[in-house]
Amino acid sequence: MLYREAGDFKTSYQEDSQTFPIAFDRYRYWAVLAFAFLVVPFVINDYWANAILVPFLIYAIAAIGLNILTGYCGQVSLGTGGFMAVGAYACYKLMTSFPDVSIVIHIILSGGITAAVGAAFGLPSLRIKGFYLAVATLAAQFFLVWLFNKVSWFYNYSASGQINAPERTVFGVPVTGPNTEAWAQYLICLVFVTACAIIARNLTRGSLGRTWMSIRDMDIAAEIIGVNPLKAKLTAFAVSSFFIGIAGALFFAVYLGAVEVGEAFGIQKSFLVLFMIIIGGLGSIFGSFAGAAFLVVLPVVLKLIGVDLLGWPTDLVAHFQLVIVGALIMFFLIKEPHGLAQLWRLAKEKLRLWPFPY
Amino acid sequence: ELVIPDLSYRTGPYAAGGTPFSDGYQDYFNMLNARDGGIGGESIRILECETGYNTEKGVECYEATKGEGALIYQPLSTGITYQLIPKATADGIPIHTMGYGRTSAANGEVFNWVFNYPANYWDAASVMVNYLLEENSGDLSGKKIALIYHNSAYGKEPIRTLEELSAMHGFEFTQLAVDHPGQEQKSQWLQIRRERPDYVLMWGWGVMNQVAVQEAANIGFPMENFIGNWWAGAEHDVTPAGAAANGYKSLNMNRIDANLPVFDDIRTLVHDAGNAAGDGSNMGSVLYTRGMYAAMLAAEAIAKAQEIHGVSAVTPAMVRDGMEALEITDARMEELGMARVGPAFSVSCQNHGGSGLGIVQQWDATAGNWVALTDYIAPDMSVIQPLVAEDSAAFAAEAGIEPGCL
Amino acid sequence: MSADFLYGIEVIINGLMAGVLYALVALGFVLIFKASGIFNYAQGVMALFAALTLVGIMEGEVPFSHLINAVFGTDIHHFGWEVPALLAILLTLVVMIFFAWAVQHFVFRHLVGQEPIILFMATIGLAYFLEGVGDLMWGSDIKTLALGLPQGGSLWVEDMTSGLGGDDFYGFFIDKLDMVATVVAIVLVTGLILFAQYTKQGRAMRAVADDHQAALSVGISLNFIWVLVWSLAGLVALVAGVMWGAKSGVQFSLSLIALKALPVLMLGGFTSIPGAIVGGLIIGVGEKLFEYMIGPMVGGATENWFAYVLALIFLVFRPQGLFGEKIIERV
């Protein structure tokens, strides 16, 4: 038997509601964490960090954030790019205004500021639902980008409107700026991802999470049985934006180092993160990771195969990349509309029954 | 072996501009390989990487190619340039941002690894105004000049300069922002129609250019008073508007000439050998020529580096030295088979920006080509120098850089 | 009348015309949404694809030539013939119908009964796919649409009206292309409204939107209805592609016009064909007026976000848009 829960008894409700009720899952989780913290930093290089791991980790945070709003609370948002921009610009302003305060605090504060902005933009969700809301969140997207582009205070009046991350250190090791080592960059992102994932998991398995999910599944019924929709939606917007703000801050400060708002936080970003959670699985923390990994790694892999292996012209490969990514998205949705996470769950369910088919 | 990455964009909204540039860039190096066996006997290996004009892909491309020993980066996007300035500086690889990117990088004491010769945006703005001064017998006072610009870092570049110049020459300066992508410009052009500026300058890119040219024609704005910068002056910017685009002007930093001897070499040695970078249809166009010109400047810098350091297999640091010691003369250009494609200029530690010269060209819709109207016009350095000094000083302060030469 | 006032009117007229162009894109969305509850993100790319195909056919380009050349080392580009515009339009429609069939057959047939967001996601996949295919098929350079549509300000209107104001008023500016677009849009919308409201297929289309399963159970062929609406959406996409392509050349950015249509949809209601037009007009006028009056004070380029904010404000009062079907909330 590959996968079993028989004999894995719970004797208390605490144990029953823990994150990984099945022992096997728990061991695997610890193993992954140990590998990520204890092995990867020693073998990582610039390419792996900048092209794959750091963007993956940052997008995973953003995806967790959006998943809380969309996957758990059912409010489709296309404002992710704008909210990431809030995180980034908040972080920039904090970094340049209070150079002596730790960057970690700046990043967390950026999340907090984004949470406030997100909650404000969440207000219309009380009236507006479904795709109408999704399109309405685009107002946030476009307005925020315009704002950061127009008001020069946000970019400290620099001539071009670009913001640059100055060097900041954690325990004396630079984590932003040009002199950052790959492992430091990776580790700070990893720490944030881990913390965010744990917090997200805690929130979603508790009463707040149930409030969100009840709004998602049937908002009217939820209200009638006693869920305050205002509170539920606004907390979802705020918590979601908190994560997205952190992702935006890391994206700017740790990953790119310099950012132009329209370029880095345009509408494409909103869509990208939405793809991640849908492909990964709505309402699943694991899915957020899976989706982020999928969409960060897939283009790189396709490029490697097309350009380096087959030696095709880069533009052909790029066009094929679009075709393949598009086709894969459709294929996955047809095979399993509930995303990679569901695929994984079904696989587990099969393993559990293995070797019997049903 | 000399490794030269080509961060191209043949896809996405700006593909029409990225493709010919990249074709020219690669074809020139391939031609050198075929004709001279590379540079200084060292063969050239091009690493093309598609960025789609997207910053993140740009970073991926940078990381993917730098490990291969990349000697010089031509990021070809303002966004990617800003990403790469700190990274490449830390990694010790020179960046050449030709007529784009961060203007104040012209100050080589602050930006040791970044070069933006032969000219930058502020030069461009000044060249335009100088051209208009010439047209108006040296007096622009009381004239109305409007700037229509892409609402991004790129588009906002000339504003400071133009403001200074407006104060200096007494013309009235108005700005009109157009949001990305720029397909809908009715408001801006109606405003132009109402206010009837004497001249409209444009800092556009991508579809914005095509629409602007069309809209200008629609409102009957006199095309000869409409001048784009050098990223708004390629063939594809005007052809969609057809005959209506006739007379539209733009700057160029590279003169075009379909009969350059260098094209013969490229045609016989590269295209006929089946090694053309694209489909071979872009040769001689504005951006193809610019890409080729960029490649030539890189090749010259590498040759210079080989000369300075006396080795053929140069390192990125050596190439940087070569770039800083670069000297382009008319004679040398002629020798390379691209006479007068670019102006003569030389680079120094203090000046990474070249001479800042540009020409004004005009579109002839019936013949379907650009006609150079002027010789190279010089910018007003007395305006630009202080701006560069100010901006680079601000950056140095923010990033904690101690200005100085390497 | 003062020139300022007249220019205000001019802004409104042009806003209305711009609105018609937005509405042309929005219509495609509405059709598909109405019939299948699918929020078709690919509508913009469909417009691009249709326009690319039209130009490609007209100019006798060999489809996939770049790919063929790369794989087989050949050097082919053109068939060497040119196809007359009308024939090319018909052929493009055939391609769009085939596309509709393929979309239905390979994708949405397998997604019957899924949640709206899943369907939405699938259309995003479709958008990627189609964009890639369009690029592979016809190349990514800018193409010129030579359909001979009239363009440029109408001098006649200008002459007729220039006397209205003082010396500062130069007459109204109205683009001839916009006038054409208006006529086309009116014809399209009228046709589509009649179709949806009064024909059997139209009723079936609305039924399908409400409940796939129930529609199946009464014997409505989802496949047929969907191929039908996707074909109609393809037609609308072609019209939108032609109108917008005439302004800017046919190129990648054409797919981004979808973004101009979204606020229109929101405001007009996702399910209402007349709503698309009215929404388009309101958005067109609203954003142009705002840019005209307030824009200069805040630095301009407000149109993108203002359209959305305007729509948002409307929605707060009418959550289903102006003409959208009332969201039925019952327990």
Place this chain on the structure above:
Amino acid sequence: MLDDKPVETLLEVNNIEVIYNHVILVLKGVSLTVPKGGITALLGGNGAGKTTTLKAISNLLHSERGEVTKGAITYRGEPVQDLSPEALVKRGVVQVMEGRHCFEHLTIEENLLTGAYTRSDGGAAVQADLEMVYNYFPRLRERRKSQAGYTSGGEQQMCAIGRALMSRPETILLDEPSMGLAPQLVEEIFGIVKSLNENEGVSFLLAEQNTNVALRFAHRGYILESGRVVMEGPAAELRENPDVKEFYLGLSDEGRKSFRDVRSYRRRKRWLA
């Protein structure tokens, strides 16, 4: 009642197995036949698989990620498993789904008209049938201009049945028609079923919880338990079966018990446990 009618088999379900989501096995070999001109009742508790059986027949499982993995379904001797639902409707098999499923945004009348979608016998015939439906359900006539989404549960149920009638079906698969209907309406609807059956020769396959009524009107019955047919026979016989009496009709030897008194915490008895 009509147990001795000459039987021509219309629909035959042979030993089918249905799996949802590739893992959940719901039907484990169900066989049944629906004779022409008969009313066949499919009875059984919650989750027994009645709805699933009906959906398997009308080919609506597909969109719920369910599939028939074994067995065969034939209609008039032809296999129909691979037919699309609309092809089945054209052949005269139409399903009224459990839980109403009206088209919310269409008016009642438009709902009814969509029922005639597959017909090609002209507007007049459709109008006539519309009239017929209104005659059977006068309440619908009153509300014909209202959006179905705003009508009450019972009205929606009538609308769904009326809609099915509009296709002039030969066989109707009726899933829980009595659910949520007022008692006299239940009687009425079954009365309509019966008269359709007798006057127009429509055959019915009827999934019902309301065993009492169903067995009163049906000719034959099948009892389903956890995906298996556990009992079948003429309705009259089933009605007399003591187990059926106890578990499905709520009758004990002393006659009907008050719901208040059924507090003996009786354990379920199952044929196949």
Place this chain on the structure above:
Amino acid sequence: MKDMLTPYVTEDGRQIGETLMDMRNITLRFGGVEAIKDISFNIQEGEIRAIIGPNGAGKSSMLNVISGFYNPQEGEVWFRGKKRPPMKPFQVARLGIARTFQNIALFEGMSVLDNVMTGRLNHMNAGLFSQALWKGRAEREETENREAVERVIDFLEIQAIRKTPVGRLPYGLKKRVELARALAAEPKLLLLDEPMAGMNVEEKEDMSRFILDVNDEFGTTIALIEHDMGVVMDLSDRVIVMDYGRKIGDGTPDEVRNNQEVIDAYLGVAHD
């Protein structure tokens, strides 16, 4: 007609208390449709009150008025002796009114356990930080409420499906889960909209037993809509009959059963 306002004792000896809910002259309109026309009635503490009537009579609308989902155009709602101002549904729920729905309204994406736990949301108020860290109050509350929920689960005998996603459950079990969710809130007043629709006799018997036990053991007041006359007559203490938005009868089951108007409008034939 029997319209009691004073406490009384039922035949089987249960004590019925003061008026808990008093609806006074309620009128509810949707555009032109008058769904409820000037109806008054009351519900007394501890009783089982049934609402019956033909389809479309306005029964569900009446429950919706009670639970605050619809605001009547006219009339007053009195709860526990106080006039209730217009409220949002979730505020009504906090007063101790829980309900089930005619078309099951479970949260399909959640497990049975989570569904029932949502019923207890009003008993949980740990702060955001406590929940984020899963420490202190949040953790404690989770356990306490889980225990309460487990009692309900045991009571309704749905232990076996605790972890199943409700989407997969058959209809009857869904109804039971919905009841569990309502019970978990420990309501004063429980509103049931056709709790036995779509059930067979055996299941109805089970459901009846649950309803009676809830009423008996927890003293919960119950108002229920049901079309099965057997159930209504057997379970309820008093019955209101509605037709076309009007009240046409109100009284004990026996009184109602013999009311000619009720027979004409609803029962069809005298029911036994």
